[in-house]
Amino acid sequence: MTARQTPWGLSPDADAIETIARAAMARLPDAFRAHLDGVVLQVEEFADEAVLDEMGIDDPFALSGLYTGRPIGMKSVDDSGTMPDVIHLYRRPLLDEWAEGEVTLEALVTHVIIHEIGHHFGLSDDDMHALEDGEA
Incomplete structure (x- = not known):
């Protein structure tokens, strides 16, 4: 998908959003980045109807974002064959x-990606705010 031309410039396309998200992920502390290798990042136009219905939205x-998967603290060796964890923007x-x-x-x-990464790690909202503020 390409950016759409508007009178005031281009609206960022999915690739631009992904670039911003990956840059935010690269700024995370090493302890967090080390556990994101298997997490898939997807940028889509909207959540699909099934997701919206399931969430009551x-x-x-x-x-604007969603984490699907099991938080790291809930993973087990018995999880083989499961779908990868995904952060949807x-x-x-x-x-x-x-x-x-x-x-x-x-x-x-950055705010949304950190919030969704926080779900991957099972963090509280306070922990996510500290991570976003660079205090983690």
Whole structure:
């Protein structure tokens, strides 16, 4: 998918969102990055209807990211054959929130990616905020 031309410039495409997310992941402390090798990062336009229904969300713009998988602390050697852990970023909801003009796109994507990585590690919201603030 390519960026869409607008009168004020290009809207970031999925590749641009992924680049921002991967840069945010690269800035994480080594202790976290070491456990992200098997995690898949996917940038999609929106969450699909099944995901939205399962989460009880009516508005597809209300979900900007999602972690699917088992947190590291819950994994077991008996998990062989399971699907990989995935961090989903939803481009259109991210752009919609960014358009509100309160934060940069980089700050928004970083916030969402850290939150979803936090689910991978089983972190609390306070732990995620500390990680985002560089205090972890």
